[in-house]
Amino acid sequence: MPDPKDPQAPPAVKQRIEELAGEVQRLNDAYYAVGDSPLPDAEYDALKDELAALVAEHPELEPADSPLGKVNAPSELTGPTVRHARPMLSLGKATTEEQIRAFCERFPGKVFRVSEKLDGLSLSVVYTGGTLEHVATRGTGEVGELVTEKVRHVVPDLPHAIGEDGRVEVRGEAVMLRSVWSAYNEAHPDRILTNPRSGAAGTLMQKDPEAAAAAGRLLRFFAFGADRDGAPVDIAALDGIEDAATVVCPDADAVIAAIEAIGARRDDLDYDIDGAVVRLHDPAEFDAAGFNSAEPRGAIAFKYPPEERTTKLLAVEWQVGKVGRIAPRARVEPVFVGGVTVENITLHNPRLIRERDLRVGDTVAVVRRGDVIPFAGRAIVEDRDGSEEEIVPPVDCPSCGTELEIRGTGEERWCTNLQCPAQITRRLMHWASRPAADMEGVGNVWIEKLADDGVLQTRADFYRLTAEQLMGYERMGEVSARNTVDAIERSKGLGLRRALIGLAIPMASDGIAKRLCLAGYERIEDVAAATVAELEAIRDIGTKVAESLVAFFARETIVTEIAALRELGVHLDVLDEDRPVDVAAAGDSPLKGATVVVTGAFTHGVTGAKISRPDLTRLVEQAGATASSSVSATTTYLLAGANVGAAKTDKAATLGVEVVDPDTLWGWLKDAGVA
Template sequence: MMSMTLEVAKSRVKELREQIEYHNRRYYLEDKPEITDAEWDSLMRELLQLEAMYPELADPTSPTQRVGAPVAEGFTKVEHEIPMLSLANAYSAGDLLEFDKRVRQVVGDAVRYVCELKIDGLAVSLRYENGVLVQGATRGDGEVGEDITANIRTIRNVPLQLSEPVSIEVRGEAYMPKREFARLNELREAQGEPLFANPRNAAAGSLRQLDPAIAASRRLGVIVYQLAQPGEHAVETHSEALTYVARLGLPAHGERKLCRDIEEVVAYIEEWAERRHQLPYATDGMVIKVDDLALQDELGFTAKSPRWAIAYKYAAEQAETTLRSIELTVGRTGAVTPTAVFDPVQLAGTTVSRASLHNEDLIREKDIRVGDVIVVQKAGDIIPEVIRALPERRTEELPMFRMPTTCPQCGSPLQKLNGEVAWRCMNPECPAMLREGLIHFASRDAMNIEGLGEQWIAILLERGLVRTYADLYRLKKGDLLQLERMGDKLADKLLRAISDSKRNSLERLLFGLGIRHVGEKAAKTLAEKFGTMDALMVADMDSLMQVSDVGPKMAESIRLYFANPSVQQLIGELKELGLNMEYLGARSAADGPFAGKTVVLTGVLAEADRKQAAAWVEQLGGKVSSSVSVKTDILIAGEKAGSKLAKAREILATHPNATLQILDEAEFLRIVDEAGVRG
């Protein structure tokens, strides 16, 4: 990025913000993206850099402000000026005809209805003042909700600033996309956490987190369904109101239709009975509203709901089938999950023949036995689940299900941790766990073995060249050259990356081992506290519990992991193979070449990505900053260094006493290598 004046920067920031919001609308509202994710990321990075260089251009409506508010102490209450009432329900065409009859008795026959697919999510209120988002709130009890503004701001399709400076309030449904719901539940099951029952439960759980970063990670969306307070803009119909808010940039793009009569409403509901399963979000019904706002006022409200609207609920689609077997699978974390295998049935638009039974306790609670006739459905129209067995249909005595005492893959004893329902294999050499474990071990945030991705790991396992993490460090060039598409240069590069990873600081190894409940942050905290692998391996519960952010569950998991003889053997082998077992940050922070210095990284480094370079700086005692100022001690400039390098040179030219030092990549790597930080 080239150096520029404040006015030029201001113009470019404005341009970038408009571009990003435009592409957000094309992606989230219109489902017609024009650029790749990488191109979007590039625009966002440039905007972040400019806002860091010119703090005076900060703006709460900038797209960079969607993630990053501090954790709240608690939600404050919000009193709704207009109550957020619930809707009366209809379950049949007859119920809809009765609703239509009641409406026409009051307002006559000249009535049209708007039909909107009912999204399975959480009702929210969004309030804008002069076009700027100032408040997001939950429905609560209808009269009083909770202020979730910080979480709402993280939702990408909710504009922080409207296209016009108007003051309005809209209501909508916050939802979790089907794919994200499935991903999140898979992750929670692997971590031994309770599963979300449906997307509505998941969306509500995400928006009611005190830490906005959690909501941001959940990839939620919102669809606006009502203009509650139109401000100074006059609208006469509900459909006109939705068109208006869409013009302002709000996501009022859900499936809907203006119908001339109740017969057309019924036909539209039938049309979507199956089609709705193809949508990226879950739906559980259709909302029918009188379109004319004057007629809505004439119809009024009951104590609980409006008389001008009703929610038709689609019947939960269930099917009966026969349970043929219960299979056991072992995940990366060792959790042994029972899966029901049954005769194929059609559910929510697809054929299903398998469903997770989650754990032994659930199977016993529902008294599910192989050979039973069972009732299955899709949770939130997404994930197949067994609702219940029909024991009255049994024609013979069927044996109860019992979990084995040993791992179905490697034969190691299974263990159940306190407070958990899942049985787990604790053997790190279990083949079922090894593939996913190796992928994690080699990943960028763990041991950072560049070039060792999923495909090569699968090939190494298939050829029997790797059976444990330690085997990665026993690989020879001759072993690799036997593999198809593995050339001389690629083999050298991969072996060099594996060798370099031996010198990683302890926290990377701890995270890479995949210890239950130990994430990247906890791994670093543990490494800082105990200093060496040996000290951590013999730590008791009391010592572990004294570490910040380590609770009883994590402490017990760590203790059990290192008590396992297979783990002890693995650590011993890794140590003999030359892997570092110490926390390097503590050793080098006091006397390292960057000790006490503020360091800024800019440009492209050929030998390391930005995260790796920042880790080296921290290991050598430095503090990484994102912006250059007179307080900066060192600027490390790679290729294509732009505005930060220009600003550093400007500081040196205008501040005679400045001590800022500019290093190129070669000089930086020489210091790193002399300190022994990398191999």
């Protein structure tokens, strides 16, 4: 594109400005009028930033209907509308610490507040005389679309009455929880929602809100401000209204720290956030700061690195897993998303590929959240030029050539040949992994090489390796060979629970291994001899899992391998740490008999080393507590470490559950004699 500063550039620049203005408005219409997000936020922001930069250089070329300087909104509102008592504005954007400090410096000596910037749909909820009067979208900022009846169905937690006099307006964000989004997509593979943000917007566009609610498309409302007849109101004083997590900060340093803390817990939240909102804490000072045409001057949004970007899908490989599932993995042009450079993504299963019409050569939206494997959210079909190629699932196993079976709603391909070389290698890698035998330093590259050479064929073969054997390989010296053999020797004490994990029994998760140990099984042979009925009697083990366990241990190859592991000195009996806890033997502490939820990151109270959540949970159970995964009315304590998300602590506060800090917890564990 020609340089915008070049006096010959205006015709080309004018065309580009018009293209960008039209594209930004098209995207606004797609999201705010239809509930679809054709592009990730980062791509949308980039288009709008480019438009703003060009218009700043050539203001005379800005179209009359330019989306700049306005609230993001559709071209027109199609339903019944209401005029907002005061405008609902967008927020200015910052992406660097310097920009946040510059914002704070505009208000010297002032106090700020920082809150999560929820990624959903802004709503105005108005109560008159304590009764819900109406709910409206932000709309154009001046005028919103009425969605009152829809909200009554799809936002069940929003109270219809609050017991407050006068006209109370609550402003906040309607979001679809990640757990709700995942559950909906699992139940409706034919109508998958692209992401929670689109799920929230699309739900409020549904013509039949009752049907949407019945299908599980439910939203949650978090308030970020409220007033009564124009005067500020404390959200905490409004019965049933859930407010967004907020931190009050006396200066810019505290603001930066709060933004970093929110970013650190971002991946642990059950809802999407794309940034943090910084605003003047005092409502009167915020109002006094005023606003421009689309943004309040007393607030700004800090945007975190994007978790969704677009890139080109280059090729698809079909990988054979440890239990025979053939999983599609795509190679893409490298793209920086979610804090890392991504070159490979998962496509989940053949049905998803077919229903999303993903093709080699497509521009695809890549999604990455936390440590979740990056996946393709959707294809950008508008970018197709006809050269794209259909992705065809294999008919035969890529490793052994066995004809594949098609199973399940995902139309997944499975190799049934237990001697498939790829399956054997994957099973060996899994046995050596940290959750199982934990053979530190025994890498997948060496396992694959030894398997290809026929040296490793069964798990028992690990324990037959000698340093002399390994020294025969290039780049394996005497020290490396000895270290490898020593690591394998140390892994012999893995015990029943980790042995069950390492065997990669179909449908039997890590949690099932723990349940079997807690159920009183002492030896792996005892588990192998159990019947379906006996296994079904154990908590959380259903018929299909029980049948899978029985079928697995009925295989002659497994019987032979277990015997070989025993003969080679591998410990396959339950360890004391995995036995049922003797509550009566626990010392005195408030944990005895309590129901607890563990959340956040912890360090050991004695050694100072990082301690995993499963290990901490085990200590808590040894102190006589029962661990649960979610906060409820039956929860006694929420054990909260560092970087805790607001969802659990807010729920604990609502239910009157005591939140316990790490120092207090370690004191209790010492009292119980387990720390």
